[in-house]
Amino acid sequence: MSKNEFQKREMRERRVPDGSQGEAPNVTLNIPKKGAEMTPMDAARAALKEVFGYDDFRPGQEDAVAAILRGRDVMAVMPTGAGKSICYQIPALVLEGVTLVVSPLISLMRDQVFALLQNGVRAAYLNSSLTPRQYALALENARRGTYKIIYVAPERLLTDSFLSFAKGAKIAQVVVDEAHCVSQWGQDFRPGYLQIAPFLRELPRRPRLSAFTATATQAVRADIVRLLELQNPYDILTGFDRPNLFFEVRRAKDRDAELRRFLAEHRGQSGVVYCGTRKGVEEVTAMLNDCGVDAVGYHAGMADELRAKAQEDFVADRAPVIVATNAFGMGIDKSNVSFVVHYNMPKDLESYYQEAGRAGRDGEDAVCCLLYQPGDVRLNTFLIDHAQDMSQMDEQTRQVVTARAKERLRQMTFYATGGGCLRAKILQYFGEKVEKPFCGNCSGCMAREEERDVSRQAGQIVAAVIAMNGRYGKATVARVLSGQADARLRERGLDKLSAFGSMKAEGEANVRAMIDELIAGDVLTVTEGDYPLLREGAYARDVLRGDMPIRMALLPTDAAPEIKRRVKQKEFVNKALYSRLSDLRKQIAMDQNVPPFIIFTNATLRDMAAKAPRTRAQMLRVAGVGEGKMQRYGDAFLREIAAYEEDEA
Numbered sequence: 001m002s003k004n005e006f007q008k009r010e011m012r013e014r015r016v017p018d019g020s021q022g023e024a025p026n027v028t029l030n031i032p033k034k035g036a037e038m039t040p041m042d043a044a045r046a047a048l049k050e051v052f053g054y055d056d057f058r059p060g061q062e063d064a065v066a067a068i069l070r071g072r073d074v075m076a077v078m079p080t081g082a083g084k085s086i087c088y089q090i091p092a093l094v095l096e097g098v099t100l101v102v103s104p105l106i107s108l109m110r111d112q113v114f115a116l117l118q119n120g121v122r123a124a125y126l127n128s129s130l131t132p133r134q135y136a137l138a139l140e141n142a143r144r145g146t147y148k149i150i151y152v153a154p155e156r157l158l159t160d161s162f163l164s165f166a167k168g169a170k171i172a173q174v175v176v177d178e179a180h181c182v183s184q185w186g187q188d189f190r191p192g193y194l195q196i197a198p199f200l201r202e203l204p205r206r207p208r209l210s211a212f213t214a215t216a217t218q219a220v221r222a223d224i225v226r227l228l229e230l231q232n233p234y235d236i237l238t239g240f241d242r243p244n245l246f247f248e249v250r251r252a253k254d255r256d257a258e259l260r261r262f263l264a265e266h267r268g269q270s271g272v273v274y275c276g277t278r279k280g281v282e283e284v285t286a287m288l289n290d291c292g293v294d295a296v297g298y299h300a301g302m303a304d305e306l307r308a309k310a311q312e313d314f315v316a317d318r319a320p321v322i323v324a325t326n327a328f329g330m331g332i333d334k335s336n337v338s339f340v341v342h343y344n345m346p347k348d349l350e351s352y353y354q355e356a357g358r359a360g361r362d363g364e365d366a367v368c369c370l371l372y373q374p375g376d377v378r379l380n381t382f383l384i385d386h387a388q389d390m391s392q393m394d395e396q397t398r399q400v401v402t403a404r405a406k407e408r409l410r411q412m413t414f415y416a417t418g419g420g421c422l423r424a425k426i427l428q429y430f431g432e433k434v435e436k437p438f439c440g441n442c443s444g445c446m447a448r449e450e451e452r453d454v455s456r457q458a459g460q461i462v463a464a465v466i467a468m469n470g471r472y473g474k475a476t477v478a479r480v481l482s483g484q485a486d487a488r489l490r491e492r493g494l495d496k497l498s499a500f501g502s503m504k505a506e507g508e509a510n511v512r513a514m515i516d517e518l519i520a521g522d523v524l525t526v527t528e529g530d531y532p533l534l535r536e537g538a539y540a541r542d543v544l545r546g547d548m549p550i551r552m553a554l555l556p557t558d559a560a561p562e563i564k565r566r567v568k569q570k571e572f573v574n575k576a577l578y579s580r581l582s583d584l585r586k587q588i589a590m591d592q593n594v595p596p597f598i599i600f601t602n603a604t605l606r607d608m609a610a611k612a613p614r615t616r617a618q619m620l621r622v623a624g625v626g627e628g629k630m631q632r633y634g635d636a637f638l639r640e641i642a643a644y645e646e647d648e649a
């Protein structure tokens with residue numbers, strides 16, 4: 001990071017923690033006094049509109065807000081992008097006293113606090129990024145009741161200074177963000193989270209407590225309730241479906257070419273390309289740069305400054321594409337991510353859905369594309385068998401953990417290769433009731449017309465490969481199954497096999513096509529060398545038992561069925577105005593050294609371009625424009641719209 005940039009960053013961090021400085025006007029909400037007519041829920045709805053600029057709650061939000069306002073503990077599982085923050089930020093505004101939010105990451109806290117200040121809410125964070133002086137100052141302000149919301153790192157809770165503040169403060173509620181960090185079952189276990197319950201016990205009066213996470217598995221949920229000592233929590237489990245995401249699997253012989261093709265189809269958009277390894281990140285970044293794509297790389301092995309710079313360039317829309325390992329993502333609050341491509345298949349659907357779910361958080365249409373090759377299964381199996389973090393476990397535990405990991409991998413592979421509706425598979429995996437078996441908005445559904453269930457035929461092929469002892473290649477197996485006897489075949493007695501001619505009806509070409517698909521799905525594998533032989537793959541037994549449904553598109557077999565994506569035509573009322581508004585946003589963002597989406601999201605700009613407001617009252621009707629943003633930017637954008645209309649006239 002250059003010195004200049006470093007200073008800017010410093011300034012930003014200095015400005016953020018102290019909501020009393022800077023331009024943040026106080027929000028004047030009509031918080032109901034006792035005896036007033038406005039109910040707390042009325043106040044909550046008013047806050048949604050006035051502070052955040054939204055007309056309606058999203059599913060789950062209203063329930064969460066209402067439960068917190070009633071004084072209940074809350075346990076909320078909501079997928080990424082569902083809008084968890086508002087669930088506790090609105091009660092924070094309505095309730096008397098201060099809200100404490102325990103959060104695992106500095107970057108997450110900084111973004112949240114910054115967004116709140118932009119909306120005119122006094123907020124601050126307390127973590128290790130502050131100097132001792134800044135920290136003391138922020139605590140001093142907190143004591144004076146300056147803030148409505150304080151984000152705090154879990155490790156701070158039991159320190160003397162924080163505890164003495166907390167004991168004397170009027171705490172409206174305590175919120176635990178990314179609550180799965182408390183569980184050792186979760187991927188992000190953070191020992192500091194175990195201090196939350198002891199902290200609450202230290203307080204003279206226990207405030208209401210709510211826990212938020214996007215991780216849905218039973219074991220993690222049970223841990224959250226137990227370890228945070230939630231009291232009879234009100235459960236919120238919103239649907240995991242993300243209707244605006246298009247899911248797509250591309251089986252790519254040449255991943256680089258496929259990735260380039262994908263990026264060409266999404267030129268001008270911003271997105272993430274996840275790679276399985278650091279080396280992969282570097283190679284793919286270099287490959288893209290060679291082809292003139294503005295991509296930056298990101299992985300945990302990079303120097304801190306370089307990594308921070310890559311992230312900032314991506315978030316600020318200076319670099320449209322970031323190529324990253326799974327180290328990238330948590331805590332990155334960029335809403336206008338239009339696509340997430342997985343260059344390699346992840347080890348399970350939890351990881352996949354979490355990473356893919358970073359697309360389209362602004363509610364705009366976005367694409368999640370998985371590039372798949374059979375080698376992915378082998379790599380992941382190897383990684384599971386050689387996992388470092390299992391060396392501490394006893395043999396029996398290790399076996400259980402390995403078996404679970406392999407089952408998850410099996411499900412992931414089934415997602416990539418099995419055909420059928422991708423969305424339905426995801427929802428089923430997360431234990432959700434699937435309303436319709438076909439969503440019509442994924443590559444599985446798009447390819448469906450050409451597909452049929454070939455589970456039985458697949459089983460026949462596997463059986464033949466086993467009967468032939470893995471000693472023959474693809475062509476011979478296909479000839480045997482389709483009953484094409486020749487001298488060589490007879491000589492070896494292959495025409496006497498019960499499999500001989502059992503798939504005559506399919507024809508040799510289709511049998512070959514099916515074999516190719518089964519190889520792609522690691523149901524079968526081929527040996528290396530000049531005469532590749534067909535053998536059982538990892539999932540051969542599942543197919544033989546009929547445990548793994550297989551669907552595929554047959555004939556025409558060359559040219560993989562072109563995916564006919566239904567591109568929903570966006571209602572684009574005024575492109576020219578939108579682009580002017582977008583330029584203005586970029587300017588303001590640069591002046592303030594914040595990412596553009598912090599000023600307004602794309603969805604807000606689009607709505608603004610559509611409505612083209614002329615008055616402040618009209619401006620407030622744009623989704624995403626609340627009082628705070630109106631005061632800050634409303635006039636500038638109104639002027640821009642007026643100037644545009646004048647130019648047009």
Ligand code: ADP
Pocket residue numbers: 054055056057058061078079080081082083084085086333335361362601
């Ligand atoms: P999560 O933490 O669940 O991943 P966020 O709280 O970051 O999600 O919200 C995701 C996006 O949705 C943000 O851009 C936010 O402003 C927007 N959002 C949240 N609630 C609403 C709502 N009721 N109406 C419209 N947009 C909303």
Ligand code: ZN
Pocket residue numbers: 420421422423424438439440441442443444445
């Ligand atoms: Zn579908």
